[in-house]
Amino acid sequence: MYLVLEKRAERSHTIALVSPLVAIGLTIVTMSILFAIIGKNPVAALDAYFIAPLTDSYSLQEIAVKATPLVLIAIGLSLCYLANAWNIGAEGQFLIGAVAGSWIAVKTQGTDAGYWVLPAMLLLGAAAGALYGLIPAICKVRFGASEILTSLMLVYVADLFLDYLVRGPWRDPAGFNFPTTADFDPVATVPVLIEGSRLHLGAVIALVVVAAASVLLGRTIKGFEIRVVGAAPRAARFGGFNSNHLILLTFAISGGLAGLAGIIEVAGPVGHLQPGISPGYGFTAIIVAFLGRLNPIGILIAGLFLALTFIGGEQAQITMKIPLDVTKVFQGLLLFYVLACDSLILYRFRLIFPSRQVPRGTG
């Protein structure tokens, strides 16, 4: 008697709906075991992770602040993944967007430049992210080089480039030799929504992008082409859709959104350019994209959930001395469970009872 996987006649809509919830449930069970292993009370740890951040307004705002870059990047990644183009270098596009936008902030520092500064920074950040994202796409389309590897290699390059800038030409002379630029001027800063809060305009931009992506995917020909190229490449070829064109387009969009997220993060919550501006947003956004089923609304919810794990992880570190790496383990586990549960949308398990009477060999 053994289990086999078997293709369903059609995709199961019930499982498609409940699979993210099952995945989260399984992750939480596994995490409880992990907490017990490292000698922490699982109930208290789960409370610190998932409940405590939801009970005070400061943490709630922080969740929205952290969710902003995650949602922006994941929306772009979902377009790539739908088109079967594997951009895993969003982290690098995020950093390059941050660097390019910061260039304007650094150059206009202390001048009486007007209110054009911030819009120009956001535009340049998005444009630079898009161009950086186009590098692996062009390598793929023109030369057939694996976009997975090239996009990832460019993350390290971007990281080192940022490091060079803030330790070299852009270092704040009054910064006690810390590798950081000076704090940006007020005109180069993303404004907060309510005076005295941390919630900034970026959150609104993220919501607009979610709405725009919903329209693009659900209501336009381009969105239809993206989905068909990924789901049924042969049908797409017969339909005359140009898959190379779509690889370039989706990489440019996702690079642009990652770059926008980068400059918003630097000009918003961080306030200056420095190494370590991203706790791996570009990689966590991959999880957000899958947990959100590559669907804009789903990604919004998944982004808020993953942001909760970042905030919860910080709180658990402070209150219970749980290492921050637990958050990454949690995120990795979650992706495993999401993918595993999603498999059951297309497949199902069946028990097989071997009918042969002859004794079988070793399996």
Add this chain to the structure above:
Amino acid sequence: MELAEAIILSVLAASTPLLIAATGELVAERSGVLNLGVEGMMIVGAACGFGAAWLSGSIFVGALCGIAAGTLMSLIFAIMALGLAVNQVASGLALTIFGIGLSGLIGAGFVGERITSAPHLYIPGLTDLPVIGRIVFGEDAFVYFSLALIVGVWFFLYRTRSGLILRACGDNHVSAHALGYPVLRIRLFAVMFGGACAGLAGAYLPLAYTPFFIPGMTAGRGWIALALTVFASWRPGRLVIGAYLFGAVTILQLHAQGAGIGIPSQFMSSLPYLATVIVLVALSRARTGGSTAPAALGTVFVPDR
């Protein structure tokens, strides 16, 4: 001469983890499985390997634990990609993200500790030979093992029946299945071999390359190993050349930084990554006549019964 010898020794040391990890991935990919989790398996191998060596005081035990950790990691991937027919790219990414977190957790207790690095071979007379003595007869065991490993893999793939069957699974899993070969089981072994190699390659870093563990110390080597399999067009011989070329780029940029040639160190440090991109582009372009990749690489296989 002294400098040249030192450079060659350090190139060999820097290339060895790339070679070991890429050898394992080559076997997995020849069976048709693209495991993007090499980086994750390596870093967990590094953490477990160092922890075991530090606790036991034995490099050998450390290496074994690294292998075991890498194999266990690859089993998670196998459950996903083979057992549940999940997209291999996504499962591999998940494995890397998970591994980076897990290694931080495992290694947290060992950060800041030091061990005695793996000893180097010393044969009186031979190792003292001028020029080639230390290069040929003065390496650590990992270097010799990595070369034996790649020869063994070459022999297995091209000179044994099992190797032929494994390659058949990678080129056309439907035909291999129709001939009665257990495609998924063969792929499981190939993935586990890949995991064992990645774990050992990761363990090499804190056991022989530097005598301590730092989080994230693999620094993209797993990804470069993946690129190396493409560079080598999935052939063991070219893998050796590729690994040593990349090791050379890594070491030469370090020496150039040390010599202070006026180029910012960050630009020099990004050279291995840029070289990977350039090599991938150049090689993919040269192969317009048809891909040399295993034909079924990265595709899901669910046997019909």
